[in-house]
Amino acid sequence: MIPARFRSPSLLSCLAVACLLPVACRQQAPVPVEPPPKTVVASGSEDAGAVSSDAKPAVPTQAEVLKGTDWPTLRLVSGDAWIDCDVAGAPPPGTVAIMPVLLPQAAVAPSPGGDAAAVALGVSDAVATPVSPPAPAPAPVADEASDEAGPGDAASGGTEQDVADSGIADGPFDTPRPLVDLGFEDVQAAMAPCRERGSMRLRYEGKISGDFTALVQRTAAMADRMDIPTRILDIDSTGGRVEDAMPAGDAIAGSRWTIRVRADSICHSACVLVLAAGDDREIAGKVGIHRMVRVGSQATTRAELSQELREVYGEIKEYLERNGASVAVADLMMTVPNRSLRLLDDSELREYGLSGANAVQDDLDRIILARKCGDEFVKRRDAFLRAYARQCRVDGGQDAIDACALSLGAEYGFPDEHCAADGPLAKLRRAGGISASAAATATAAAAGEAAAPTTGGTAGRGG
Template identity: 55%
Template sequence: MRRSAPIHLWLSTCLLAACSSPAPAPVSGTTADAAPPAITDAGPLLDTGPTRDRERTDYGATVIELPEPRAPEDEAYDQAPPETDWTPMQLPEGEASISCDRDYATAGDGVPLASLGFSNVWKTLQPCQDSDVVRVRYTGKVDAGFTALVQRVADMADTLGITSRILDIDSTGGQVEEGVRAGDSMAEGGWLVWVREDSVCHSSCVLILAAGDMRMVSGPVGIHRMLRIGSKATSRAELNQELREIHEQVGQYLQRNGAATQVADLMMTVPNRSLRLLTPAELSRFGLSGRNAAEDDLDRIRLGRKCGDGFVRRKDSFFRDYDMLCSNPGDEVADMGQCGRDLKSRYGFPDAACPNDGPMPEYD
């Protein structure tokens, strides 16, 4: 019997590709400039008006969508950290000066720093090697120039072996995304942040406060919500969605830098035309003054291994007394520093075994 040949079936192959439309590009813009706020008792909302002694025409913050953080690739752990960009540039906004002395009342604010080029920053910071302190006095907006300023000063201080860095800031705000970039950079640089009695820190400047290892605040600190001028929102729901995206990004930044995410919540309740001044108690509760909680925890782990548990407990006791005795409403930054310096000797700092690891090394 003859066997029939096998029948071969040819099936056509269909390739299906799922295509998703790209997400709409974020809308960027700037907040509307508001009239300068009146500085009164902290706490209530303050409608901005022309009653302040000093004119503040640059008030407000720019809001640009920040990219979602991506999980690091495996090989990223073997890569060196990004190098500081030393492209020659001037400060587009604001004024900066460099001092090698923390005593601003006597020594002033130092030498003006107009250029952020390598050679100019090197020449300006070189005299600070003797004092091991560099103080950056900055008056102006939080923008790309400010970010470059703190990055380059920190990089040059590392090169010259200057361990103590002070940011002496007076700012009414600026670009939120630059506040995040500058703040994340400062978080790795060991900065002490001052808001002197003759200075203010409003809007996105609060992000800079959150980044400091230690914060000494005498001047007013204020917050409000940020609005996009280019927003296409036509309802409260649409506007709320835009604000929530910004709120989430700012909240993540505050959390990783040891500040309370409630600050971002509180910003949402303050109209852009107004200013909510934070009380000293709120600054402390929100993690915007005194010792940075995130840095403090890292120090406890590191110093416990290096200097011993007794050293860590003594340092903890110092900061508890400092918060109670040296950081009171109405105190000037200079007085806070002198009080801390006197308190250090009571607790035996600098320590003989770990002389560079005590509290407030800028005042050794």
């Protein structure tokens, strides 16, 4: 019998239910969630493995040749390429913005699954998933003597009246220009609109091959000629020849590229070697590795095949090491059959040095910056950037970000009157972290402060 002190409606009710429905009072264990598999079956013949052979890759075009205008004739056949002038906040290639003041609301047709307002602002689903680039009319060839694009050409997408009549916004919503022939005038015409913006995006979908290496070399050479500092490679590739991937990566490493793998894109097999070379890597899609397929192999035993591959893997390890990636990537490749694909998660990409800032380039930049502006400048810059990452949140809007950055700039002594162009505010401006007006205000204030007589100095200044 239950003592009186334990008799209560809630306790008795629970006991009654427990007797009648024993299962109902038992806590059900949560169903375990299986993590996605790391090794998957390759999707098809194109993913059957990176290719290696004794055939030597095409000799890269010498830099001295690319400084002139008589470039060797070459046509891109291993994939498709487009050029546009990517800027901070711009949507993917092919996305356009409708100008509401010029276009009646009834004429704005919402895309499936989206609304007209989102399309008008350029923030529809197309921003997350790039649409296939349209085939615009061939861009006129800019004057070779000036390298300038005139009014009404690809730089503006047409005349001012054409823009008003079509409702297609100018500015960062840049129409991608297909690039097939890689002659001097073709590359010049495709990239001429990007000169003023100082930013160029090369979008490539296809195999890693010798003509891809030439594509990177030539666009980089034209960016140097036009003084376009920001270069972005937006890649979608199942891989290709490792002997072509490494010189392509070396060309990228020597010319300051950011590499992107979008959510609807992949970078598999030999493409990972290209990814390793970027100054910065922005990855939303799938990155995967596996063994090479040795084309033309005469091996009849494992030992013979290993001997054939040993030299190639040695070159891959040396390549990864000089580009700041882990040589463990090459070791992992050896263990994954070429009919499978080992997908790398975010933590592995960071661990292997395949995402974010390139460690080797970051070290080199710090050495050069310290030599130019002083060690104290570099320490203040690093402290500023750490504080900015902690305190300046994007959810407050651009005005709040600008105010936060300027406040931190005053605290840490930026802009620095001796190295203003190399300071963190200038870097954030180029990356789109703060607005141009805020950066200009800070620079003007620093210039006025440097010119005005002072009695007590400014804390944190120097270098």
